[in-house]
Amino acid sequence: MLNKEEQIDLIVLIATFKSFNEQLYNMKGKHKAQTKMWFNRLLNTARSYENSIKSQTDLIDDENLEIIYDSITELIYAIKENTINQVKEETNEGTLEKTI
Numbered sequence: 001m002l003n004k005e006e007q008i009d010l011i012v013l014i015a016t017f018k019s020f021n022e023q024l025y026n027m028k029g030k031h032k033a034q035t036k037m038w039f040n041r042l043l044n045t046a047r048s049y050e051n052s053i054k055s056q057t058d059l060i061d062d063e064n065l066e067i068i069y070d071s072i073t074e075l076i077y078a079i080k081e082n083t084i085n086q087v088k089e090e091t092n093e094g095t096l097e098k099t100i
Contacts, residue, residue, distance in 0.1 A: 002057075010053065010057070010060065011060055011061070011064055011065055011068055012068055013053075014050055014053055014054065014060060014065055015065055015068035015069040015071075015072055016072055017046055017049060017050045018050060018065075018069045018073075019069055019072040019073045019076060020046055021043065021046050021047060021050070022073060023076065024039070024042065024043045024046065025043075027039070028043070
């Protein structure tokens, strides 16, 4: 049986995996050959891990999971947006194609 701190750790971990899966989905179709194979394995492994943990325990409160997942994902998108804006300012061209 997990104590309260371990339960929180588990919820944060699963929320992180959910956000990780969303970030992976954003990159779907961007890779070729061997890299694509590894990417698909990574996506499937992350999804399987999340499902396995959720099926093994009833300690995960879906409402709390969604709150933490939304917060993590919002933070990631805020960081991404700030990075894009910073790169645009540094290049003074307003485009990322030449930078990345």
